[in-house]
Amino acid sequence: MAVSTSPPADLSAALVLEPVAAADWLVILPVAWCLAIGALLVMLRRPIGLHPFISVAGLAGLVVIDALLLQHVIVSGPVTMVMGRWLPPFGIAFTVDLTGALFALAASVVALAGGVYSLSDINDSGRRYGFYPFLMLLMAGVSGAFLTGDIFNLYVWFEVLLISSFGLIVLGSEREQIDGAVKYGFLNLVATTLFLVTTGYLYASFGTLNMADIARKAEGLRGTAPLMTLTALFLLAFGMKAAAFPVNFWLPASYHTPRVVVSALFAGLLTKVGIYALIRVTVMLLPVEREELSFVIALVGALTMLVGVFGALAQSDFRRMLGYLVISGIGSILAGIAVGGPGGIGGAIFYALHSMLVMTALYFASGVAAKLGGSFSLSSLSGLYRRHAGFAAISLMLAFAVSGLPPFSGFWPKVMLVKAALDIGAWWLAAALLVTGFLTTIATGRFFLLAYWRDTAEGQGVATKAQIPAAILLPLVALTVMTLAIGLYPEPLLATIQNAAAGLSEPSSYLNSVFPGAAR
Amino acid sequence: MRSVIFRAVAPFLTSLMVLFSIFVLLRGHNEPGGGFIGGLIAVSALAIYGIACGVETVRRAIYFHPMAIAGAGLFAATIAGLISIAARVPFMTGLWIYPSLLGVEVPLSTVTLFDCGVYLVVVGAISSIALSLEERGGE
Incomplete structure (x- = not known):
């Protein structure tokens, strides 16, 4: 086609000929x-x-x-x-x-x-x-x-x-x-x-x-x-x-x-x-094979969840703990893929979307905590509640969201996943999901107790009120509000996600x- | 390198190779050649110049920072794909115009623009690596 005088050919078998809509x-x-x-x-x-x-x-x-x-x-x-x-x-x-x-x-x-x-x-x-x-x-x-x-x-x-x-x-x-x-x-x-x-x-x-x-x-x-x-x-x-x-x-x-x-x-x-x-x-692409591998995927999912959350319990560094919570979330999504069906796949998609927003917000929160408390480590991080009560409230909301407690975005996908797992009789998978949620609550609660409520360690002076720059507070608040909004009014998103899951299956x-x- | 012969020849060799790389780039549409191989030839020209006369001289000679050249190439390639919005055809469709310059018909296309983008990306990225390696290896 490099020469303008090339002979005309029938292009309809190889090319898209109708104009593309904007x-x-x-x-x-x-x-x-x-x-x-x-x-x-x-x-x-x-x-x-x-x-x-x-x-x-x-x-x-x-x-x-x-x-x-x-x-x-x-x-x-x-x-x-x-x-x-x-x-x-x-x-x-x-x-x-x-x-x-x-x-x-x-x-x-x-x-x-x-x-x-x-x-x-x-x-x-x-x-x-x-x-x-x-x-x-x-x-x-x-x-x-x-x-x-x-x-x-x-x-x-x-x-x-x-x-x-x-x-x-x-x-x-x-x-x-x-x-x-x-x-x-x-x-x-x-x-x-x-x-x-x-x-x-x-x-x-x-x-x-x-x-x-x-x-x-x-x-x-x-x-x-x-x-x-x-x-x-x-x-x-x-x-x-x-x-x-x-x-x-x-x-x-x-x-x-x-x-x-x-x-x-x-x-x-x-x-x-x-x-x-x-x-x-x-x-x-390969739904029949997924069905046959579903036990393996479920096992991997359950182990990922538990390994993640046990790792989170054992950590004393804010960001390392969050890393393990990311892994634990991946386990929940895998459980949804293993279960399959509209409930399982929908739950997996919903959980992934929720996890994107919440994990990002939690990492932001760890950055703010380090700015206020001077460290990521639990041994020296303390008195955050006294320094900034509003930030402590946001952190608590995010901790609830990641643990899957209502009224935040983590609740609905967890409900969908547990229900889907019970529907196909995989009670052990449902139990793993619930235990993971419970242990996540303990892991984040432990952090909240030590980093936020514990008074400042001796020799560091009294905790004073601190300001957080707007550029940091704005995305943190925005993501938290989104989490809360999805938790309080999930219907439109839920309907879209169910359509999405149906479109995949x-x-x-x-x-x-x-x-x-x-x-x- | 302290060889007089090499130093005397290098500028000529470099300009010849850059010229050849552009020839390879333009030839690439229908025959062996194209942006990637052309870019590599241009980078080897710059590398020879750098070995002979020092990295600073090369940086001055190409004027722009190598990464900026690579960025320009990526930008050109993206634009080449986006031009097809105007023609109501899908992304990256090859579009041609045949302007007549001084009585000669010159076929120009978005494909050529894309290939020039590839050329610039290769020149920028590889010369950035080569120059910093030469800088550290030299003294």
């Missing part, structure tokens, strides 16, 4: 937007003072785009755009269904909160080191992973977010951070390589990488292709990414080393990308969006 651009816009702003920030090296404002504005724009995208998907069902006009399965498809749109919106909200928090957490040297470009490119990777409809493309976005996260985790280049980054980087590279190998194996069996195409071809290949092996390998690769037991040890070893805002973003975004990929692959509308008129 609304469909929302599918690709989150990624393109983040990439463009990230690239712009990389170019602007001198006026480093502009970085925070450009990226906070950019992230606010991202929230708007993702909200419009969710709205569009709710109204008109899954939306597809194929890159470069080539028809699927050959063109790389971006297909957004409710699950992807919900995750993308939650991720952008978390990122915006992180962007605002960073205004006072990241100093000039952090800016010069490239915090903001890394943040925008991380969001490009995260959004791409949630929105893509092609499994190799998913791998590419994993790489994009992984490289950006390497940059973020070593920000400051302290000895401890390098140590954490090496553990984090090594384990994640192993997981990504395993993902790539499995994707190659999948391509050898299916001859396609398009998710919709895989979903419709899986039925016919069940007798001949090694689908169980593929599912087990995907489970291991994504489990490693999501920090599921027994491949969870990298997370507590690294998440307490970087800046507070970086830990918060990682806790809110990275493990959830792994869990999203696991939901997408096991529930939508019965992906005919997803298939229809990629291959119009050719679905089962």
Whole structure:
């Protein structure tokens, strides 16, 4: 086509010929937007003072785009755009269904909160080191992973977010951070390589990488292709990414080393990308194999929950404890994936969204606690309640939310998961969920008792009232209010999540969006 | 490096290689070549210049910071994808125009813009690595 005089050919068999509606651009816009702003920030090296404002504005724009995208998907069902006009399965498809749109919106909200928090957490040297470009490119990777409809493309976005996260985790280049980054980087590279190998194996069996195409071809290949092996390998690769037991040890070893805002973003975004990929692959693409592996997944989930919460009980460092709570949350989500059905999958999605907001807020709270009390360690952290009663109230609310107590966002997904587990007779899984909730209450309660209510240790003077900068308080309060709002009025979100779960278990509308008129 | 011959030849060699890298970049649309390989050739040119005349000279010669060059490339590649909004076709669709410059028809496309972006990303990223390695290895 390079020469203008090429003969006319019938293009309808290879290309998308009808014009693309402007609304469909929302599918690709989150990624393109983040990439463009990230690239712009990389170019602007001198006026480093502009970085925070450009990226906070950019992230606010991202929230708007993702909200419009969710709205569009709710109204008109899954939306597809194929890159470069080539028809699927050959063109790389971006297909957004409710699950992807919900995750993308939650991720952008978390990122915006992180962007605002960073205004006072990241100093000039952090800016010069490239915090903001890394943040925008991380969001490009995260959004791409949630929105893509092609499994190799998913791998590419994993790489994009992984490289950006390497940059973020070593920000400051302290000895401890390098140590954490090496553990984090090594384990994640192993997981990504395993993902790539499995994707190659999948391509050898299916001859396609398009998710919709895989979903419709899986039925016919069940007798001949090694689908169980593929599912087990995907489970291991994504489990490693999501920090599921027994491949969870990298997370507590690294998440307490970087800046507070970086830990918060990682806790809110990275493990959830792994869990999203696991939901997408096991529930939508290979549902029969998920059913057969469900006992293994349930066992892994229960162990992850308990290992996480016991780890949290044993910690005396605020951020290390939170790292273990992230792991424990991943266990609950795995339990939902194992149970399956609308209740289980819906509960898993709901729990993941709740965990994104709450874990980020808790990491912010740990940063504030360290600012007020001068330490992350429980042995020297004390008297926070006297210093700032409002902050103590927010922390208590977040502790309730993460333990799954009403009236906060953690309550409803827990109810859904326990009910779904009891419905299929997996009483031990339901018991594990409840025991985990109880132990989480004890772990956070212990922290609250010692760090907030205990009077200041001797020799440190009387605790005085302290002020918290608005840039730190605002995202913390906003996330807490969202948690409370979801807890008090869950109906709209719950309805959307149930539709999302139904769309995953019965992906005919997803298939229809990629291959119009050719679905089962 | 203290060799007189090398120092005398390096600037010519460098300019020749940069010229060749641009040729490879533009040739890449229909024949072997393209942004990635072109970028690598340009970086090896800069590396030779750096070995001969010192890293500071190279940094002055390319004027922009290597990472800024990479950022510009990424930006150009993203814009190349976004241009298709105007034509109501999907992201990253190749679009062509055929302006006539001095009586010669010059085919220009978003694909070329994307490839130039790749070229700049490779030049920026790899030269950033190469220059900092040379800086530390030299003295």
